[in-house]
Amino acid sequence: MSSSSSSELELEIFQYIDGHQSDFIKDLKEWVAVQSDSVQPDLRKEVIRMMVLAADRLAALGATVNSVNLGSHQLPNGQDLPLPPVILGELGKDPQNPTVCFYGHVDVQPAKKEDGWKTDPYTLTEIDGNLYGRGATDNKGPVLAWINAVETFRALKLAMPVNFKFVIEGMEEAGSLGLEKLLEEENQCFFSDVDYVVISDNLWLSNKKPALTYGSRGNACFFVEVECGGKDLHSGTFGGIIHEPLTDLIALLDSLVDPTGHIQIPGIYDSVAALTEEERKLYESIEFDLEEHKKNSGVKKFLYGTKEEILLHLWRYPSLSIHGIEGAFHEPGIKTVIPAKVIGKFSIRQVPHMDLSVVKQQVVEHLEGVFSRRNSPNKLKVSMPLGAKPWLADVNDPLYKAARRAIKKVFGEDPDFIRDGSTVPVARMFQTITQKSVIMFPIGAADDGEHSQNEKISRHNYIEGTKVFAAFFLEISKLHRHLHETSNMEIKN
Numbered sequence: 091m092s093s094s095s096s097s098e099l100e101l102e103i104f105q106y107i108d109g110h111q112s113d114f115i116k117d118l119k120e121w122v123a124v125q126s127d128s129v130q131p132d133l134r135k136e137v138i139r140m141m142v143l144a145a146d147r148l149a150a151l152g153a154t155v156n157s158v159n160l161g162s163h164q165l166p167n168g169q170d171l172p173l174p175p176v177i178l179g180e181l182g183k184d185p186q187n188p189t190v191c192f193y194g195h196v197d198v199q200p201a202k203k204e205d206g207w208k209t210d211p212y213t214l215t216e217i218d219g220n221l222y223g224r225g226a227t228d229n230k231g232p233v234l235a236w237i238n239a240v241e242t243f244r245a246l247k248l249a250m251p252v253n254f255k256f257v258i259e260g261m262e263e264a265g266s267l268g269l270e271k272l273l274e275e276e277n278q279c280f281f282s283d284v285d286y287v288v289i290s291d292n293l294w295l296s297n298k299k300p301a302l303t304y305g306s307r308g309n310a311c312f313f314v315e316v317e318c319g320g321k322d323l324h325s326g327t328f329g330g331i332i333h334e335p336l337t338d339l340i341a342l343l344d345s346l347v348d349p350t351g352h353i354q355i356p357g358i359y360d361s362v363a364a365l366t367e368e369e370r371k372l373y374e375s376i377e378f379d380l381e382e383h384k385k386n387s388g389v390k391k392f393l394y395g396t397k398e399e400i401l402l403h404l405w406r407y408p409s410l411s412i413h414g415i416e417g418a419f420h421e422p423g424i425k426t427v428i429p430a431k432v433i434g435k436f437s438i439r440q441v442p443h444m445d446l447s448v449v450k451q452q453v454v455e456h457l458e459g460v461f462s463r464r465n466s467p468n469k470l471k472v473s474m475p476l477g478a479k480p481w482l483a484d485v486n487d488p489l490y491k492a493a494r495r496a497i498k499k500v501f502g503e504d505p506d507f508i509r510d511g512s513t514v515p516v517a518r519m520f521q522t523i524t525q526k527s528v529i530m531f532p533i534g535a536a537d538d539g540e541h542s543q544n545e546k547i548s549r550h551n552y553i554e555g556t557k558v559f560a561a562f563f564l565e566i567s568k569l570h571r572h573l574h575e576t577s578n579m580e581i582k583n
């Protein structure tokens with residue numbers, strides 16, 4: 091394929107994508123309408139319905155689809171809940187083509203209009219070029235952008251430049267339960283001929299400038315439970331004469347992190363990889379608009395004042411966040427009760443070379459120490475229901491070269507090379523189990539508001555993101571063939 095015919099081809103593809111914007115947005119609207127919240131047990135049937143929709147969409151592309159049943163899992167209250175199936179899809183088996191496996195998830199974080207949404211979270215609504223709705227950017231929009239890009243080749247009756255594999259799950263927001271086992275089981279089968287893995291489940295560093303991601307933090311999630319007895323108590327009758335579980339819990343939670351953001355758990359920073367001079371220089375050279383980032387978050391002040399410190403603390407140092415307290419009264423109005431059992435929830439983002447089992451031991455020892463100094467007769471239980479490891483890739487991999495070229499073609503500029511403070515548990519799983527090259531290839535902008543109220547993806551990013559994926563198929567195909575021809579020539583010589 092000559093470079094001039096290639097650009098004609100790209101033009102034809104880009105025109106098709108521009109001309110089908112409304113169809114692509116209609117598909118996203120249909121997906122966003124499904125309340126596929128994997129966190130709340132009573133919405134699990136919606137996640138399962140979403141998996142059927144996604145499987146049907148892949149089948150309509152011409153893919154062979156296998157919805158793998160993962161069985162069930164047990165909730166902390168003992169209730170058994172079915173896990174949504176994981177979709178394994180396959181399209182094309184040309185031995186001349188590289189095989190690219192795309193991972194995405196179609197479950198979402200919880201969302202309620204009363205949380206402060208301007209529009210109904212499950213009705214995709216366009217305002218000023220932004221498409222608002224839960225899952226619009228995390229992760230239904232990017233999954234559909236990839237599918238739209240494949241669809242474009244099919245609709246234009248073009249030869250597929252790559253063979254496609256799809257892994258679509260419905261439990262990412264709840265920790266990708268069951269996925270690791272499936273990857274291990276399928277390593278010698280489904281994944282045996284995969285050359286590259288692409289994940290598009292994070293955001294650019296900027297609102298406008300595209301990025302490619304080569305690292306992400308892991309996460310260790312903790313439950314800390316304090317219980318005084320079998321029933322809630324009247325605070326007029328028992329307040330002042332008992333050790334209250336919520337008072338114990340608040341003291342425990344308060345002991346975790348100081349006001350400067352420093353984690354107070356002894357030993358937690360011990361194995362964090364040391365910062366090299368080269369790395370520090372890299373951070374200095376990254377373009378990052380602190381004011382824009384502050385505006386995106388809606389807060390007045392960050393814990394750190396410089397770009398370098400902010401990026402270091404987001405990407406390559408651990409952080410501890412407190413997420414909530416189960417069992418504590420949280421509704422409007424007054425309820426003068428002493429809850430009998432409360433469960434604090436917090437997580438610690440993991441960076442190289444932290445070890446999840448060591449972190450768990452450090453957390454347990456710390457909380458038990460603080461609790462014992464309170465001389466409380468209450469029962470304390472600490473558990474780590476979820477642990478995901480950090481991921482770091484080699485930016486010299488052909489995947490990064492192809493993605494960079496595709497971005498340059500569509501957006502007219504080079505991407506930022508970034509790490510990400512959030513976690514996509516499957517990135518590290520793919521790397522460790524399949525040993526294939528993995529890239530995180532975001533199409534969402536920094537102000538998309540993942541997990542927040544008014545999550546959105548802009549029409550621009552959704553449509554240009556579709557184009558960038560289509561351009562990437564051509565680039566990785568060219569690069570892969572070139573690499574193979576060169577290595578074959580080297581063998582012959």
Ligand SMILES: C[C@H](N)C(=O)N[C@@H](Cc1c[nH]cn1)C(=O)O
Nearest residue numbers: 228263265291292309512513514
């Ligand atoms: C980056 C991705 N879109 C995402 O939101 N991941 C979640 C996954 C997670 C981590 N711990 C529990 N779930 C996240 O980073 O919070």
Ligand SMILES: [Zn+2]
Nearest residue numbers: 228229262291
């Ligand atoms: Zn996601």
Ligand SMILES: [Zn+2]
Nearest residue numbers: 228263540541
């Ligand atoms: Zn998410």
